Amino acid sequence: MFRIVQRASVVVHSVAKQSLQRPAAAVVSLRGKHGVQESDEAFDARYENFFARPDIDGWEIRKAMNDLQGEDLVPEPKIIIAAMKACRRVNDYALAIRYLEAVQDKCGNRLKEVWPYIKQEIKPTLDELGILTPEDMGYDKPELALKDVYDM
């Protein structure tokens, strides 16, 4: 009787191991969400196409940017380029600078590693549109002080 149990447990273990190995090949990116998992390229393409819409308006741009800020990633340079061009289309310079600052914030404590790469990729677009980086604007250090509401 114990022989049978032992055999059965060995079989169960081997089947479990096989079924665990298979998904690693099928899923390209793990996002830990329910349903179909979007690949990285599909995610990037979705946002790039969204920003590339010619009739986009400020409302939609802000919605997409805020959503991107909520994702656990630093946006690809091509998404950032598309966002900058979208800002140019709606004639909103402050929006572009704000979004660059937001991208720097998403880099977290690895800013020195990630930001030079991003800057190198997007610099041609920034120069073409006339957008300064936050450092060039002087916004990498605090400029003005805000009085605390509790001190008013």
Next chain:
Amino acid sequence: MNGQLVRSILRGSQLSVRALSTSGPVRSSEAALDQAARDKIHPKLGNRDVVGWGFNGTASYVDREEFPLPAVRFKENTPDVMALREKEKGDWKALTLDEKKALYRASFCQTFAEMKAPTGEWKSIVAAIITALAVTGWIVIYMKKFVYSEMPHTITRQWQEDQLNRMLTQNQGRIEGISSKYDFEKGEWK
């Protein structure tokens, strides 16, 4: 309730409106409201543009790292801001650094660097803790000096030594207690 208010005002002023969601700020491209209507719906908005949905649908402004673009611009549309906006429609390379900064500050209150700047609050917290400990220390001294009664006389060193000697002389605890630890022949502890 907010949606009904909007719809009744708009119907009254005979503007055409696409289907609005029930509450939240109105998209400026769809329906133009006059200032009186705006003051009714958004009492503290003033002349400012509503530019997005914000994080909860109200026309609010908060500086947040995780939500960089709030629902309204920060400053009101004064004539010089409007002049800058006209210039913004042209080539951005023609804007000076001061104009670019002015445009940023018109839309936003604090930059990210200012948002995340340390406040030095920890110093006041540490100071408060040390003060509290100091006050407690003074209370302890006061209690010892004025409140507590004298210590019992049996607590002095001399008394305790005599007490121990007495216990050994009487052979207390000779099996497993204190006397069993004392070597009476040699006159010292085991």
